Amino acid sequence: xxxxxxxxxxxxxxxxxxxxxxxxxxxxxxxxxxxxxxxxxxxxxxxxxxxxxxxxxxxxxxxxxxxxxxxxxxxxxxxxxxxxxxxxxxxxxxxxxxxxxxxxxxxxxxxxxxxxxxxxxxxxxxxxxx
Numbered sequence: 001x002x003x004x005x006x007x008x009x010x011x012x013x014x015x016x017x018x019x020x021x022x023x024x025x026x027x028x029x030x031x032x033x034x035x036x037x038x039x040x041x042x043x044x045x046x047x048x049x050x051x052x053x054x055x056x057x058x059x060x061x062x063x064x065x066x067x068x069x070x071x072x073x074x075x076x077x078x079x080x081x082x083x084x085x086x087x088x089x090x091x092x093x094x095x096x097x098x099x100x101x102x103x104x105x106x107x108x109x110x111x112x113x114x115x116x117x118x119x120x121x122x123x124x125x126x127x128x129x130x
Contacts, residue, residue: 009078012077020033020067021035024061036102046122047095050116055118058084058120075130
């Protein structure tokens with residue numbers, strides 16, 4: 001594992017690729033969820049809602065693994081590991097809507113769950129090339 005993004009893999013964090021967020025549920029079982037994300041050079045940011053299991057799991061155990069597979073070359077993968085740093089409210093869904101634009105969705109409207117919407121900020125501390 002490396003503490004920096006391995007050279008030649010930065011594009012997987014910058015492109016609008018759906019990654020898979022792995023967490024440990026409160027009962028100890030693993031949980032995987034496809035997620036849209038942004039990368040700022042140190043943190044992954046994902047949109048979620050408070051009542052969902054992924055949010056509850058990260059509150060109980062903030063450790064995560066995030067796997068990004070290159071859709072153009074599926075054997076080229078990057079795993080990011082770290083922990084949940086903070087949660088910010090997204091009550092106007094601005095982050096959620098910006099993710100939609102990043103991933104090519106047009107005409108998005110406010111989601112029904114806007115009052116529970118949050119941005120989870122995940123610290124990226126380890127990188128592994130698969």
